[in-house]
Structures are given as structure tokens and as C-alpha cells.
Amino acid sequence: MNKNIYSLALVSFFTDFASAMITPVLPIFIVYILNDGVDKLGVVIASATFVSYIFRILFGYLSDKYQIRKPFLIVGYLISAISKPLLAFSNTYQSVALLRSIERMGKATRSASKDYLISTYSKKNESGKTFGFHKMMDIAGELFGAITVFCIFYFYGSSEDILRNIFLLTIIPGIIGVFIVSFFVQDEHKKTENKKYQFEKKDFKLFPTLFFYFSFLFFMMGDSYFIIVAKEEGYAILFIPIFIIVLTLTQTLTSYYFGIISDKKGFNKVLFFAFLMGIFSMIAMKFSFIWIGFIFLGLFTVASLNAIRSYISINAINKASIYGVFYGGIAVFSSLGALSFGYIWQNFGQENALIFSLIGTVIIFILVLIKSKKEIFNNV
Template identity: 50%
Template sequence: MKTIDKNVVMLGWVSYFTDMATAMIQPILPLFIVLILHEGMDKLGFIVAVATFVSYAMRLLSGYLSDRYGIVKPFVVAGYGLSALTKPLIGFTANYQQITVLQSLERLGKGLRSAPKDLMIAAYSKKNASGKTFGFHKTLDIAGELSGTLILFGVLAIFGQSEAVMRNIFYATLIPGLIGLAIMLFLVRDIPKTSPYESMEFSFNARDKETIKALFVYFFFVFFIFSAAFFTVQAKEVGIATALIPLLFVVSTGIQTLTSYTIGKWIDRIGVKRIMLFAYLSGVIAQLLLYLQNPISTWFAFAFLGLFTVASLNANRAYIADRAENRGSVYGIFYAGVALFGAIGAYIGGVIWEYFGMHAALGYSLLGTSVMLVFFGMIFWNGKKRI
């Protein structure tokens, strides 16, 4: 880890505190919507879909502008600032429409910063070490989620799970959010432009197009796999107590924290294709375990969701860093694709759940992810694509 640039380390700590704030509310937000505000699963799917969809245009725009004009740190700062200020406001909401607006603004902040942040990490990566560098950053990122989840579990265990407690948790996210924003403002150096006088040239070349093309298998896998919000409601449906649900996220984030750096090193050693095959297999196993619909299998499902998340994100981010020329724009397309396909998938999954039941939604997701695993396996073994 001595080879990791100090700016990447500081970016890791920014993500640590920001994701701490996110993890303090992520496990309870779906329950707050469904149980406290008495909204249906179709409304939860709508919130997830709209919030995710809103972020995709900004991811494209910020990635493009970062390449075209060299605007990097200002986008990252603005994105973290918007996220830090919108999370606490959820504590004041009274219906799903208000939550939709605030979640959309929070995701807008994430969309604004995601591609430029990865561009900074790629720029500060040593040669032939992008997997390790992204793995290190993801370790701190997920460690923040783990810390936030443990804080949430402690608060629920001590103070209970009432509406007032949940709203106070939303308010408290302001503290870690502002800490992360301060680190970004004062301790992370912007990457230099290639020219102080002219805007950077931009056009997609053959390498960029090949890279983007390779990402579509992942986009479709994200389309079918359950979002974390649906994982949460499924856990409640199979009888896991609300107070224990944060521990499910501890399992997922703990797995990611422990494996991220090692997976990053393995990306550099054995290549992206093998790591992505492992990621897709983990995702299918997670869906299969949910499909069994019992508390024990749900605990294991969260563990495999963690493996899918950390392996797929590290592999794709490192792949773009190594292959693309206009990396900011390609990162923007990557995050936009994840957001767009995830949004549509979440809405469809929510509608299926609401009108046909949880079992039907689980079957739909398991079938879709299994088909994508087989498709990627055919590509992998036949060598028809370079991924």
C-alpha cells in the first residue's frame, strides 16, 4: 500500500465518511417508506427508479466535461456537498413524493462526482496498478459503509426502532457528510489540465468504443439483480427483525472491506475477465439464496451480494482505467448505464412484486441474472470478446 498516492488515500477517506452517512440510512429507508409512511412496494420501486435515473444524465455530463475542459475537482466537491446536505432532509419527509425528490437530488450529487472522482483515481494510479489502486479506494469506501451500519445497529439496539429514532438518524448523517466534504475541499489536489490555455480535445476512438461495448453485459446483469432496497424488504418479509437488518449490511460491507484490496490485486494479476465471471456467479448465488426465502439463506445472500458488488465495480473501474483514452467520458457512460439499467430494472421488479408477489419477483430476477451469467460464460470460454 506504500505505492498508493496520498491523493487517492484522501479520496478514500472522503468516500469513507460519505458512505458512512449513506449506510446509516440505507438499511432503514425502505422500511421507513413501507412501514412508517405506509407506501407500497411499487412506490418503493418508483423511488429507486427515479432517483437512479436522475443521476444518469449528470454522470454522462460530468464525465464529458471533465475530458473536454479538464473540470474535475469542482464537480467532485459539488457532488459530495449535494449528497451531504440532502440526506438529513429525509427526516422531515411525510410522503413518497418528498423522498423521491430528495433521493433524486442525493443521487444527482453522486452522479456529478462519480466519473470525475474515478478519473482522479486513475490519474494518480501507478503504471500497471490500477486494480490495486481502485481496490484500495474501495476498501476505505466500504469500510465507511461498515462503520455507518454498525452505528445504525447500535442506535436501533439502544433507542429502539420508532419513527422518531429513524428521523433522528437521518438528521445525524449531516456530521459525517460535512467531514467528508471538508477533506475533499482542503486535502485533495486537483489533477492538472494538459494545457492551461486550451480546452482538452475530445472524441471517442476505437479503444473507447470497444471498452463501452464490453460494459453492456454488466448493464443487463444490473437490470435483473435485486437492488439493496429490495434485499432489505425481502429480509423483513422472511421474518428477520428490523433491529437485525443493519447486521445484514454489516455482512455485505464486511465482506467487501476484507476482499476489496485483494480482489484489486488479483485483477492486475489474472485479468478482468476471470474476476467478472466470479462476480456474476456471486450475483446469481445471491439471487438463488433469496429465492429460497428463509432467514438463514438471506444472511448468506447478503454476503454474496457483497462479493458481486466489490468484484464487479473494481474490475470495471480498473478495466476502464487501463483501456479507455477518454476515461472521464467512459466512466460517465459506465455509471450512467448502471443507473439507467438499474432504474428500469428496479421499477419493473417493484411492479412485479406489488402485483404478482415476492416469489414472482425473485424468480424473474434469478432467471435474468442466470441468463446473463451463461451469456458471459459463453463469451469468456469462446474468446469472442476482449473484456
């Protein structure tokens, strides 16, 4: 693989290291330290998710139109590195939502350009393999971040001061990531002919598949809610990072494999499997099989992302723009889904929220099966 692929993977490793130090802490911080309800957690998730993904449309457009890549990477990673530690000074869910939105703006700034560079530096017919490797490094960073939080909880406890200090410590891996992207990632030197920005006809053919994926995400319960379910089932805060370790380890061990399978067998089969794992994850949580639920969630996350990103890489003409639309769809559907799930949980209970998600995901799964059964079961 191209050396820039390795450099970008290292940047993602350290950035996701910092992010994973926040993942097991933030839901606990909002619901049990700030004493806000699950619906307020939904507001934080929704606002951060919306900002993170909707602005990728803008930056995907700018990346394609002006062929600017590396500057977006540097600015995006720098915003994320600086904003994460500021969570240590938050005392309301509104301030948490604001800071998370700023941090996610950094991700929005860099994501389309990053995916474009990965696609550009990928060898022919190896996009799934390359994205699988990159995702593996993403998740490896998350794994080490979660292990770090577990060690802190184990040796120092999980008091409010400890949680706030964890937020502060994220500055270290974050700045390392900024340094690597600034000095070890090369921009794309080849410039294509500057033409009027537009979607090609082939690009529009990707939209139906993307819509099914977005709809599934609307009903899919996010990892923050998985954490709260585990806490409500009686698990101590010490064990929360272990669940994230299980989640990320599952993704680390399977990401590269799913990338190769996507290249060889087609993205439809991988996406079908991913949806099935998403449904199984929520069934497991409903019946209190917490460990199994996190494993299935990991399989859903890594398989679906590898399949969709490889699909776009192979079929899109204006790649960065389609990646922007992809992330924009996630913004709308995931944020509305998080708000809906949090509202139902807070007002009608955890059980009804899970049933809502299960019914929705099963319906989408059946529709995908009907639409793509020939592609899914061909040469199985």
C-alpha cells in the first residue's frame, strides 16, 4: 500500500485513541454525574451527530470543486484535538452538546478529503482492502483508548474528578495526530481539469442503496445507549470501558476481512450481513445479553461502513461529493433516530424504546432482502 495510506492510518489511530477515551465516559458523565435524563443524552448525541455529518456535504463539495485536501485535514484534526479537553470544564448538558458539536465540526472538515485521498492512493481493485486496513487502524486506536480508560478506572476510581481528568488527557494523542498529518501526509499533486460542479448520472444510481442504509441507522440504537443499558443492568462503571474494548476488538479483528470479502463477493452480501448483526445486537440487549450485544454491534458497525465506503469508492464519479452526501444522510437520519430513541426511553421506558428500534430495523432488513436478494444470494 502507498505510504500515505499508512500515514493517514496512524493519524486516525491517535485521533480515535483520544475519541475512545471519551466514548465510555460521556454517557455516564451526562446521565449520572450531571444528573440529566436519557433524553438529554439523546440531545447531545443528535446535535454532535448532525454537525459531524451534515457539514461533510459542504466540505465534500469544496474538496471536489477546489481540489483542496490536506488543508482540510490539518484544520479538522486540530479543531478536534483542542475541543475534546474542554469537556472537562462542562457543567450542563448544553455545554457538553456545544463542545461535542465543535469537536464533530472538526471531523466534518476533514472526513470527505480524507476518504478521497484514501481512494486516490488505493491500488486498482483493492479499495475494500485499503478501507478495511484504515478502519482496522481506526478501531485499534479506539481499543487502546478504551484500555487506557479502564486502567485509569481500575487504579484511580471513577469519581467526577477522574472523569474530568480523562477529558483533559485526550490532548496528548490528539496533538500527535495533528503533527503526523501536518508533516507526513502528502497532498494529491495530480490536478484534474476544473469543471462545473455537478453530480454525474452514475452518481444518482447510488442513492437508493444509501437511503436504505440511512433508514436502518435511524432505527439502530447507538453505542452510547448500549452503555446506559449496561449500567441500568447493574454493571459497575469500571466495566463500561471493557464493553467498549469488546466492541472495538471485534471490529479490529474483522475489519480487514470484511474489506477483502467486499472486494471479492460484493458489497451487497456484506451489507446484508451487517444489517442482520445490527438486529441481533438489539435482541441481545433486550434480553440482557450485554456482552453478546456489544459483539454484534461491532460486527454491524465495521461491516456496514466497509461495504458502503467501498461501494462509493468503486461506483461514484465525484467521490468526495458522494462521500459528503453519504455523511449528510447519516447526519439527518442518525440524529433524528437518537432524539426519537432518547425521547421514547425517557417517556415510555427502555423496553418500548428497544421494541421501536427492533421493529424498524427488521422492516428495513426485509425491504433490502426483497430488493437485492439476487445479488445477495448469487454465488454464496
